Amino acid sequence: MASPSPIHLEGTTLEGGGQLLRLATCLSALTSTPLRITNIRGKRSGGGGLKAQHLTSIQFLSQASNARLSGAGLKSKEITFLPGRKGLRSSWEGGEVVIKQNTPGSVNLVLQAILPYLLFAGGRDGDAKIGVSITGGTNVSNSPSYEYVDQVLFPMLALIGIPPIEAELHSRGWSTGSTRLGGVTYTIAPLTKRLPAFQLTERGDIKSIRATILAPRACEQHFREELDAMFDKRSTHIFGQRDPDSEVTFEDSHHDKRFYLLLVATTTTGMKLGRDWLYDHGVRSGKIDRVVSSVVKKVFDDLIAEIDHGGCVDEHLRDQLVVFQSLAEGKSRVFGGKRKGGLVKPSLHAKTAHWVANEIVGVQFDEEGSCAGTGICVGGEEEEVEQKVDEDLVKGLEKLEVVA
Numbered sequence: 001m002a003s004p005s006p007i008h009l010e011g012t013t014l015e016g017g018g019q020l021l022r023l024a025t026c027l028s029a030l031t032s033t034p035l036r037i038t039n040i041r042g043k044r045s046g047g048g049g050l051k052a053q054h055l056t057s058i059q060f061l062s063q064a065s066n067a068r069l070s071g072a073g074l075k076s077k078e079i080t081f082l083p084g085r086k087g088l089r090s091s092w093e094g095g096e097v098v099i100k101q102n103t104p105g106s107v108n109l110v111l112q113a114i115l116p117y118l119l120f121a122g123g124r125d126g127d128a129k130i131g132v133s134i135t136g137g138t139n140v141s142n143s144p145s146y147e148y149v150d151q152v153l154f155p156m157l158a159l160i161g162i163p164p165i166e167a168e169l170h171s172r173g174w175s176t177g178s179t180r181l182g183g184v185t186y187t188i189a190p191l192t193k194r195l196p197a198f199q200l201t202e203r204g205d206i207k208s209i210r211a212t213i214l215a216p217r218a219c220e221q222h223f224r225e226e227l228d229a230m231f232d233k234r235s236t237h238i239f240g241q242r243d244p245d246s247e248v249t250f251e252d253s254h255h256d257k258r259f260y261l262l263l264v265a266t267t268t269t270g271m272k273l274g275r276d277w278l279y280d281h282g283v284r285s286g287k288i289d290r291v292v293s294s295v296v297k298k299v300f301d302d303l304i305a306e307i308d309h310g311g312c313v314d315e316h317l318r319d320q321l322v323v324f325q326s327l328a329e330g331k332s333r334v335f336g337g338k339r340k341g342g343l344v345k346p347s348l349h350a351k352t353a354h355w356v357a358n359e360i361v362g363v364q365f366d367e368e369g370s371c372a373g374t375g376i377c378v379g380g381e382e383e384e385v386e387q388k389v390d391e392d393l394v395k396g397l398e399k400l401e402v403v404a
Ligand SMILES: Nc1ncnc2c1ncn2[C@@H]1O[C@H](COP(=O)(O)OP(=O)(O)OP(=O)(O)O)[C@@H](O)[C@H]1O
Pocket: 016, 017, 018, 019, 020, 041, 044, 109, 141, 142, 143, 144, 145, 148, 276, 315, 316, 317, 319, 320, 349
C-alpha cells in the first residue's frame, strides 16, 4: 500500500503571506499531520520566502513536536514538516522557554504561531504555567503590537475560556531601522481539558474608550489635545445616551520617527475592539502637529467603523480567533457585524485562516463566522509519533536540536 503524502499547501493561496505558514505549521505540529508548503509567501514582493520571524516560529514548532524538517532557511520557499511527537514537553510546564530573535521581527507574530500549540498540546497540571520570553520587535507595522495583544487579544481570549495570560514588557523594540530589540515574557497556562465552544454574538453598548500613545515627549501635549477634541466631537456617536468614559496614557517613544496610537473600545458585554497605527517615518521640521493630527484622525475613523458594524470583534481579531474556533469543541460563533444590511465579510486574512484550518483539521466556516471545531486537547504523556510517509521523502529531513 502506498504511504500517505503530506498535506500540500500552495503558499500563494488567498492572502499568500506569513499567516498561512504560521497557522499551518502550528496545526500540523499539534495534530501530528505531515505538511508540505510550496511557494511560501508567494504573494509578497521581494520574492517571498521565509523571513527571520517565520523561521523562528517554524523552528520552535519543529522542536516542540520533534519534527523532521526540510527547507528551514532564510528565503526558503518550500518546507516539509513531519511532526514526531504528541503532547507538550513536560519539562516546559512550570518552566521557561526562551526564543531569541536577532532581528526586530514581530514578537507577536511568533506568539501567534506558537500560542495555540502551547495551549492545546495540553498540560497535565493547570498550575504549572510556562513563561515564554521572546525578543524582537514589540511594535511592528502590520502585526499585533504589544499593546494590542495585552489590551485586546488576551482579554478576548479570557472571555472565550482561555486561562488568563499575563504579559510583561521588559523593553520596547521598534520595527526596522532601530537597533534595539524588545523583550516580552508571556505567562501561559496550557489547557488541561478541551476548550468548550464559545459564542461572541452580543456586542452590547460602548462603555469606555482607552487611548494609548507612544510618541516623542515633545508632542505629548498636542496628542492629548487632539484626542480630547476628537472625543468631544464623536462622544455622542460612540456612547449614545451613556456617559462618556475615556482614559489616555502616554509613553515617550524615545524615537523621533515613532508615533503610535491604539484606541480600544470596551463594551457592556466585555468585548474589546481595537484599532491602531504606527507612523514610523521621518517628519520634516514644523510638520509634527500635522502627523499627530492625521494619526489621531485615522485611528478614530478606523475605530468608529469597527463600532458601527456592531460586531463583537475588530477585523484583526477576527482572523486571530479562527484557530481557537477550529480547536474548541462544538460550534463556536464570532459575529463580525453588519454593514449596509449584509454581514461584514471576513478579511482575506480570515478567509486564508478558514482555508488552512479546513485543509489541516477539516473544519468548515460558514458565512456567519460559525464553525464546528474539532475539540482538541492532546494532553496526557508525551508520545512519539511514527509518520508513515515515503522513505524518499524522509531522506534529507533534519531534526533540530532542542534548546529550550
Ligand atoms: N494593526 C494590527 N493590529 C492587530 N493585528 C494585526 C494588525 N496588523 C496586522 N495584524 C495581524 O497580523 C497578522 C499578519 O499576518 P501576515 O501574513 O500579513 O504577516 P507576516 O508574517 O508579516 O507576513 P507577510 O510579511 O507575508 O505579510 C494577521 O493575523 C493580522 O490580523
